[in-house]
Amino acid sequence: MMDRTGLEERIFELVSYIAVSARNLLEEPARYGPLRLVDTASRLIDIIEKEGVASKRLTMIRQKIEEGKYTAMGTEEEFQAFLESLVLLLVEQIERESE
Amino acid sequence: LIDILTVIKGRRSVRKFKPEPVDRDILMKLLEAAVWAPSGGNAQTWRFVIVTDKKVMRKIRMVSPGLLGDPPAVIVIAQDLDQAKRKGGKMGYEALTKMDSAMAAQNIMLTAYSLNLGTCVIASFHAASVGRLLGFPDSIQPQLIVSVGRPAVDPSAPPRQFEEIIWWESYDG
Numbered sequence: 727m728m729d730r731t732g733l734e735e736r737i738f739e740l741v742s743y744i745a746v747s748a749r750n751l752l753e754e755p756a757r758y759g760p761l762r763l764v765d766t767a768s769r770l771i772d773i774i775e776k777e778g779v780a781s782k783r784l785t786m787i788r789q790k791i792e793e794g795k796y797t798a799m800g801t802e803e804e805f806q807a808f809l810e811s812l813v814l815l816l817v818e819q820i821e822r823e824s825e
Numbered sequence: 826l827i828d829i830l831t832v833i834k835g836r837r838s839v840r841k842f843k844p845e846p847v848d849r850d851i852l853m854k855l856l857e858a859a860v861w862a863p864s865g866g867n868a869q870t871w872r873f874v875i876v877t878d879k880k881v882m883r884k885i886r887m888v889s890p891g892l893l894g895d896p897p898a899v900i901v902i903a904q905d906l907d908q909a910k911r912k913g914g915k916m917g918y919e920a921l922t923k924m925d926s927a928m929a930a931q932n933i934m935l936t937a938y939s940l941n942l943g944t945c946v947i948a949s950f951h952a953a954s955v956g957r958l959l960g961f962p963d964s965i966q967p968q969l970i971v972s973v974g975r976p977a978v979d980p981s982a983p984p985r986q987f988e989e990i991i992w993w994e995s996y997d998g
Binding site for chain 1: 838840883886887888889890893949950951954980983
């Protein structure tokens with residue numbers, strides 16, 4: 727049977743990150759909200775990749791997030807463009823599912 | 826020796842670090858810079874905790890969403906609010922402690938940059954939880970965290986305004 731201790735720890739870390747983010751976002755800059763959401767997605771993909779659940783599309787999405795998430799610290803237009811391009815990347819993948 | 830304006834302009838917020846540890850002597854040098862920052866009313870009510878232990882770091886990271894990039898060290902800048910109230914009154918308690926923490930953080934970051942280290946100042950953490958995990962009494966409030974390590978990235982500089990925000994003698998905006 728696979729040892730799930732490491733997985734449980736990483737999920738616990740992620741849950742903590744999400745819960746503390748939720749609390750802090752009540753007072754933090756608005757754009758930190760989308761930043762935490764996409765960062766959570768990246769962290770989630772990282773966790774399951776380490777569990778051997780890797781896929782080309784998930785890896786591509788994680789890389790896209792890691793490359794662009796800090797545009798949150800740039801201009802509003804840059805961050806919006808990054809988020810828009812991330813969504814378009816996802817849509818491409820959704821379209822491929824139905825092919 | 827790097828001149829001060831070069832250091833100020835060269836510093837970046839680093840959010841990805843190499844895993845190599847930072848020497849204790851270097852971390853103490855950063856703290857030396859911190860305590861030479863200005864302090865409102867010379868109150869010096871700041872308190873500093875250096876975290877390098879991986880287990881402690883993991884706990885701090887879990888309650889600090891803004892702490893990114895796995896730094897090998899962080900410096901938690903806290904303030905003794907009871908002492909600040911006694912020494913600085915309402916202004917000391919409500920405002921000067923935050924200014925003092927920020928100025929200490931800047932000294933840490935500039936000194937770190939001059940030593941080829943990357944840093945990022947972080948306010949996105951749950952202060953009460955960080956205080957609890959580090960064993961602070963209620964009167965000591967964490968205000969900022971500075972991550973420290975060898976940078977794994979070389980971020981570009983965001984543009985700065987200059988002429989649009991400065992006036993001589995009176996405001997004419």
